[in-house]
Amino acid sequence: MPELAENDDLGSSGKAVALEKRDTAQDGRRFSPSAGRNKAVIADVLSRILKAEARILEIASGTGEHGAHFVSVMPQIHWTYSDVDAISRASQSAWVAHHNFGGRLTGPVEVDAAFPEWGDAEARGEWDAIFCANMIHIAPFETAEGLIAGAGRLLRPGGMLIVYGPFARNGEIADSNARFSEDLKRRDPSWGVRDLDRDIAPLATSSGLEQTDIISMPANNLIAVFQKT
Secondary structure (H helix, E strand, C coil): CCCCCCCCEECCCCCEEECCCCEECCCCCEECHHHHHHHHHHHHHHHHHCCCCCEEEEECCCCCHHHHHHHHHCCCCEEEEEECCHHHHHHHHHHHHHCCCCCCEEEEEECCCCCCCCCHHHHCCCEEEEEEECCHHHCCHHHHHHHHHHHHHHEEEEEEEEEEEECEECCECCHHHHHHHHHHHHHCCCCCCCEHHHHHHHHHHHCCEEEEEEEEEHHHEEEEEEEEC
16 A cells, blocks of 8 residues: 655646655656655566567656666666656656667657547557556546556557556455555545456456456555457
8 A cells, every 4th residue: 555645746737646745856857755666566577578679658657767767677668658747747758858768768748548539649559568557546437447448449469558556356455455545535536446357357358458467566556467359
């Protein structure tokens, strides 16, 4: 379960885009405590399941730390940031400017996952993978629906939707995730920890995606992998 800060990180919309306090460097890069904790273990999983020269679109890229770290440890992948929030996109742009990855770290693209059309992400063609971390539970369920529909629309055949975060399983939920979900619902009734089997998997099936892997991660999080058939 993520740690909750006293003050939400407010985006340009005036709504919370994170549940933690974040620091900002002089060059505009922002730093997420949760990304700092989980980026290495997520990278370990991605390095096993992504092909060497995969083109990945990240939805809700947040500070941009994940993409920058993943590109640094997987030297052939191509990673594109996206976000609906302007403050987050500014941080992502600062991470792109900070590193010299030979064009393998790009963006950000403005994408609202809940919308049926993703702008420049659509124009770039099909993707080998779409990655999304810690968004589904702090957004209305329509955002999860849009994320999965977008993956079904834009992934190459055999491409993967990879989601990371806390989930329930068939009505069962870890105590810490249950407490977290109740806190989220107090903040916004449209938020909450989703059930991977009851809420997410049926959407994937209807979008032409087959669940291929579920990987247990620290702090009662999961990585779920869905492959386009």
